[in-house]
Amino acid sequence: MMRTLLLLCVTLCCLSVSVAGDSSTSLPEENGVLLLKKDNFNRALKQNKQLLVHFFAPLSGDSQRLALAFRGAAEQLIGSEVKLGVVDVSKETNLTKELNATTPPPLRLYLSGDRHNPVPCPVFQSSASIVTWLKRRAGPSADIITDLNQSDRFVASEELVVLGLFKDVERGRVEVFYAAAVDLPDLPFSVTRNQDIFRKYDITQDSVLLVRQSTPVQVLKVTSQMTKEDLISFITVHQLELVTEYNGQTASRILSSPVLNHAILFVNKTDERFQTVYSDFQAAAASYRGKVLFVMVDVDEPRNGRMLEYFRVRESEAPMVRLVNLTSHVTYHLPSDTLDTPTIIAFCKTYLDGNAQPKMQSEALPADWDQKPVIQLVGENLERLAFNPDKTAFIMFYLPYSEESRSLFPLWEELALHFLDREEVVIARIDASANDFNLSMRERYPALRLFPALHAERVVAYSGQRNLKDLVQFLEKEMERAKKDRAQEEEDRRKYIETQKAIEAKEAKEAKEEKQEL
Template sequence: MKSQWLLLCLALSSTASTNADEAHGTEEDSPKHTEEENKEKTHDILEDKDVMVLHVNNFARALSENKYLLVEFYAPWCSHCRALEPEYSQAAGILKNETSEIRLAKVDATEEKELAAEFGVDSFPILKLFEDGKRENATDFTGKRNAKGIVQWLKRRAGPAATFLGTEQDAQELIDAHSVVVIGFFTHLSNDDVKVFYETAMEITDVTFGITTLPEVFKKYSVANTAVVLFKQFDEGRVEFEISKKLEKNELTTFIMNNSLELVIEFSEENADKIFGSKIHNHILLFMNSTEESHVQILNTFRGGALDFKGKILFVVIDVNAGFSHVLKYFGLTEDDAPTFRLINTDTLKKYALDGKGLTAEHLHAFFQGVLDGTVKPHMMSQEIPEDWDKNPVKVVVGKNFERVAFDETKNVFIEFYAPWCGHCKELEPIWQKLGEKYKDHESIIIAKMDSTANEVDSFDVSGFPTIKYFPAGSERKIVDYNGNRDLETFSRFLEHEGQLPEESDEEIDEEDVEDEEKVSEESTVVDLKQDNETTKDEL
């Protein structure tokens, strides 16, 4: 279930955005301004917590007076914009106090529609970097959306992206000062490979970059030809990326991302972005209690297998005492289940399970290889079947009884796949209950629901909440996606027409309701680490 894993990623790495067309700002939510208020907007630039407040009348001035200007286009009703606000203000204060050439600004895109249209703002918040007063070709912000990440990204953009190392001492001091350093060894600085190196350095802002052309530095670090070397204060110490013909940005990025992580990495809020951003799609997670000696012994066995699968599987340790209950919940685990293993493929989102008790290195190796070979079956999470699952008008479906209920050849089954924290699911709940009441005595129609955060099925992915699907009677195991309005009348018409909606005029279709399904964006913005789980997919 890709959306669930993305929600977890977003909760940890702060990466989500609100689509402007799908957002639920009402007329009351969106601020209005009169012609008189518009006239009051002068060329003066006011500040709100060190962030410049821009509008159509002072935007050009702000560009002309600041060499580097990061502008946030936001909507007052957008929850992600509100979550970003303190981080954005903090970053603005840091740069302002440093008397930097970089400043931060914001534009209320719901008021400044002309500016929003000019810069193609279709979701919130959108951050764009303007350089040298130019309105054209602004750079989309791609860094981490917290104060530190914003400052890092901007400073890297303002340059230099890589420190020139003019002496052996310069190189050694840089390597000694950071846990990971990437140094480009080039014979001269005016070629395409150097350009690619600098472009890569601008994108990977949490790694320090250096560059040199000095033969003495080549000799000191035993580099014979043009190369990129990653130095790290852990594992093997250094890894070399040889440049045979042409330096490719994607290949260099993958090399850096894969080798800047420890062979076995401890999960934390600080390194979550690196883990989720890894080019390695198979992640093996060891859930352990660091205070238990027997668990530490399993960790040592776990470490022993990491080198054999380097580049194929990312090895991650999660201490169940460290407060990551949301991660445990995602995998259907509790602290008492430790030690245990879960392997997840971040591309397919298939999960694989292995109990950690009584394991040997051989067992682990066979499990890892079996997942890679496709001989190990995925693990599907499920709650226990409630004793009264079929006693109420809306039946309760879990992973363990899904097949039996959904594909009952004698029934037409209508199922809502929901998340307990989802705002739209909560809005739908009373309507779904009424639908259940309406059809509770119908001999061939079943109304049901399934908590998709605690139950998984192998037949399809749930990519939004709520997702509603219709399973018609018969032996063909058909699945029909429901994309109509979420009201009792439309649901009823859909059921009475055996899983089809009759043709309607355009005026009768509430497009906003059709499109407001909560969709997780793989690009994205800001979710608070301690979010109250009210984040909905159309907000993401």
């Protein structure tokens, strides 16, 4: 008996040591960032109360840039309660699916070991933004200013700052201000209740000021109905100049703006007409603040080559104005060579009223467009093939200069070969930079769209893993679904025809009876 008890105690001790050792086992890391996989992710959650995870896509340029900022933030956060980790989504496909992380945002903050309810993160511009966001979450999210001197130093500290003037800086309406500050880590936020500062800016009620180079540029009066989203929208709309020049520093702010209608001036800044054209464009911008974002692209800047290619603008055509909606992808061309303020204002009004005619462009149809496993579409035949009720079309919308797009070509060829003997299936691709189309593309390219064999013009976006097995399963599943819907379409069509025939027969009978009565 004693021997049995002794053995049991030894066994329990060994198990305890084993469990303790497992929980304290160090995780692999690189430059202060944990290298997370399916077999160590739960352990990382248990060991870290706050775990900020980057779901890294190796072929994405944006993901590569974010990875640099992420490593910089990890160095600044050494010794803090927050640990940073990375998951390679190209290798850890099962883990990515389990965490439902196949779609944006690429950064997620896991708290207290909860893998099911991560905090989504905003779009970060730098390592400083990441650190600021984390610090503001821990609180306070805005510095409190107590006097005029401190206020003057704050508004002069950066090109653009956000200053909150609230009578109560602890509760009530100011809470919306603090919440917005957390989600906008690229901007400095401060708050005050000092009446001298209220008087300096001629403010009498709770307000938010945007101050550019020590000069107030926008004031928003805060009401009890205002939400965090309302305030964020106000700040992001007005943080950009009336006209924003497109470059590496402004690109992400332009693309993340809540204003989705963009008026783009393509102009050569060395052209003698530049100042006149720019002044007229800027004057028009003032009329559409919050409705249309005005952007200038210098065609003489070599780094803007992709923008010219995307909008199919030749340097010799400048100056010119294009209007584009970021969700519909449809481009509108100002139908005039006169680029003065009244003409630009009238063009924007026509567009916003829904009366502008889109500039639909198409490449020439190649002679062998349908002779290869992957069919090459252009603008003029896209809809004819995509909405053919007897074909299931799976189409890749790509950008030829995108590494991410080109990397998908071999897989698309493989998919086409898989369905080569299925005449009812079409695997195709189209250059989205050279052809216009009336389809909404909310995600970045390459975008994958399935067009089922139906009379109804249904479009199904594919957001799953990009491998042959998942693509085939998706296609087969959607075809089976379309088959049932097609049967219902035919039944509805039959009933409609029978109803119409009955109505016609009844009308003919009534007409005959009326004729007989006469």
